[in-house]
Amino acid sequence: MGKLITISGVKRSFSTGQFNIVRISLERAGYKVNVLGPPYKLRDIPNKEIDLLKIHKYDEDIANRADKIFLTERNWLEVKNSMIRFYERDITDSDVEHEFLQLKKWKWHSKIPVFHFELWDDYPMIYIELVLKYLNINDSVGEIFREFNNLELPDEGKDEKTLLFHNHITR
Numbered sequence: 001m002g003k004l005i006t007i008s009g010v011k012r013s014f015s016t017g018q019f020n021i022v023r024i025s026l027e028r029a030g031y032k033v034n035v036l037g038p039p040y041k042l043r044d045i046p047n048k049e050i051d052l053l054k055i056h057k058y059d060e061d062i063a064n065r066a067d068k069i070f071l072t073e074r075n076w077l078e079v080k081n082s083m084i085r086f087y088e089r090d091i092t093d094s095d096v097e098h099e100f101l102q103l104k105k106w107k108w109h110s111k112i113p114v115f116h117f118e119l120w121d122d123y124p125m126i127y128i129e130l131v132l133k134y135l136n137i138n139d140s141v142g143e144i145f146r147e148f149n150n151l152e153l154p155d156e157g158k159d160e161k162t163l164l165f166h167n168h169i170t171r
Contacts, residue, residue, distance in 0.1 A: 003067045004045060007054045008106040010099045012082035013074035014117045016163050017148075019054045021131050022070060023162075024147050026050055029137045037163045054163055058105035068134065069110040073103060074117035086167060 005026075007019040026033045034048035042061040045051050055062060063069065074082075076096060083091040107114070112134050120127045128141045128148075153159075156166045 003049070004051045004053065004062070004065055005068045005070070006062060006066045007052070007070045007072065008056065008058075008063075008110075009070075009072035009103045009114070010074055010079055011056050012079050012086060012099075013072040014115075014120050015054060015056065015072040016168060017120065018070055018072050018115055018131070019052070020151060020162055020164075021128055021144065021148055022135065023052055024144050025128075025132055025135055025137050025139060026052065028139055028144065028147075029135075035161055035163070037158075037160075056099070056102055058102045063106060063109040066109070068112060069106060070112055070131070070134070071103060071106055071110050071114040072117065073114045076100065078117070082169065085169065 005022065007015050007022060009015055023033055023035065032049040034046060034051045036045065036051055036053040038055050038057070040053055040055060040062070041059065042065055045053065045062075045065075053062065053066075079099060080091055080093070080096045083095065103114075115127065115130065119130075124145060125141050128144050132139060132141065132144075151162055151164065153164050153168055154166050158165045
């Protein structure tokens with residue numbers, strides 16, 4: 001059976017960025033990574049060498065099956081403002097509260113600390129070091145940072161490998 005790694009937590013909290021740092025790190029370490037984006041249920045996951053799933057909505061079956069759960073979080077007001085910019089519509093406080101409720105549920109299962117957006121903002125190399133530590137991978141932080149920074153947004157829609165949308169603000 002393959003390993004299942006999830007990137008979970010609050011929407012608009014650098015989860016796609018963390019997804020790509022984890023993906024790049026695993027690929028550079030020689031793993032064959034099966035990229036999965038939402039929506040997924042456990043029965044849909046094909047059990048490849050490594051299934052890397054980005055999922056925000058809490059799923060107990062996936063949480064129980066996951067080998068590693070990376071969590072992302074961001075300041076409440078910044079999440080709301082980012083959701084407004086990304087979705088180009090009004091976002092209610094209850095929409096944002098719903099995202100933080102999902103994170104709370106994921107936290108029950110995660111043995112890995114929450115990665116805060118602010119850490120990436122201030123200390124990207126330390127952020128990558130922590131990801132590598134929890135993946136038990138020894139690699140060049142600088143090379144991963146360079147490769148991550150070279151990711152490009154698609155002209156439209158979503159890129160199926162990076163899960164970046166054309167209107168992502170940060171990678």
